[in-house]
Amino acid sequence: MTRVLYVRFLGRSAASAEGHPALLRLLHGITPVVQALPPDAAFADVGGALRYFGRDAAGLAGLVRVRALALHGTDCVIGVAANPLLARMAADAHGAPGVAELPDAADAVAGFLADRPATALHGVGAATARTLASYGLDTVGRIAAAPPATLQRILGAARARRVRALAQGTDPTPVTPSAPARSASAEHRFGHDELDAGLRRRALLTLADELGYRLRGAGQAARALTLTVHYADRSTTTRSRTLAEPTAHTQDLTGAAYALHDALGLQRARVRAVALRAEELADAAHTTRQLSLDPTEERRHRAEAAADRARRLFGPKAATPAGHLDVA
The missing domain is CATH 3.30.1490.100 (DNA polymerase, Y-family, little finger domain)
Known part of the structure; x- marks a missing residue:
């Protein structure tokens, strides 16, 4: 089962040349599947770590937060969901330090996404959002409910498929372990x-x-x-x-x-x-x-x-x- 954490470390030290790598090593202590998102965030796929630690994904997120505070004096906000898109959005919506878990149930995902603006979808920029809004598609829920042919006329075939999938909470992008910076x-x-x-x-x-x-x-x-x-x-x-x-x-x-x-x-x-x-x-x-x-x-x-x-x-x-x- 895929369970993804989006971890954003808070405070100036988290984005420093030493702080961010040290905090990434903390995540590597839980799972090897960690994707750095400089300067202060990361994705972690903890699906393979659930049995080892005997905790669910939210429990592992809590463990990450406790270790970050105890070892580095750094708090964090962590989104927990089935894919990177939803995990990031859960963390962004939560805002304050803590753990925000989004259940996998389709109705829970749809309810979470329904009233959010198009720009809340990572990968949908301001220009695309303005184009969609000019056709009355100003929320994620309305984009998800729009006929595929309508989105295709507005955005083109490939872009329409991608935006519709995101609006429905689907993100096939895997968490890719980061290679050292070149x-x-x-x-x-x-x-x-x-x-x-x-x-x-x-x-x-x-x-x-x-x-x-x-x-x-x-x-x-x-x-x-x-x-x-x-x-x-x-x-x-x-x-x-x-x-x-x-x-x-x-x-x-x-x-x-x-x-x-x-x-x-x-x-x-x-x-x-x-x-x-x-x-x-x-x-x-x-x-x-x-x-x-x-x-x-x-x-x-x-x-x-x-x-x-x-x-x-x-x-x-x-x-x-x-x-x-x-x-x-």
Whole structure:
């Protein structure tokens, strides 16, 4: 029997670089079928865990909540239902911390869905909802009751079938265990079109520091770095560089970002935003690293580790490099 939990962890720490992976490991202690939904949520298929724990799905949801509070000081709202769509909707409808279970009975599902707006269906966007509302189909119940031919004329055949199934509470999408992230990105948008190359370099330092901190917290290292520059005329330039060796160190990422930026020759460019993406991520514990006899580098890495510990204790801005945009 398929039973799905939609777990949304509450609080700022739940969405942090360390908090979310730690909370996902808590779910993995109950079932291996866990799909991460960054930055602060996850699906978990607990159908195979019911007999092992001797609890029903709502009981397992309660166990998740107790463990999250006891081990991480983080509360959560958990939806329990037969599929991911209904579990997410049950949690969203509940809102407050706690467990919300939606029974499998068809009349219970229909009653739960009937008066909800079309946008409550995950996968139905605002534009589709406006189109449906213009034909009087402004609630999930009315969409479910509409003749298939009517929906097909409004939305087209494939889209109509998908929306009708969702409106009837049917979601065949399985909970897919998440693979490790293959990239991580960060972006800074300037308050105005920026001509100052020095300020752009400070933005790149800030982004490289953020990426490095996140990668180190997740135990990952990047093999490549991509810089994207957005201009005032809405055009973009993207450049990539393979790093000398996989790294998560802020100084290495910053140096690569500066090199990519300087190679573009943006002396007169009006820059709207810059973004960095760390790519080809790998497990840092299994990557090779060139040994160095330079004691300065070793001291720098120790200082970086100490700064990371301070940030974990006192917040992400507790220890940042000089030149960081948050430093006056």
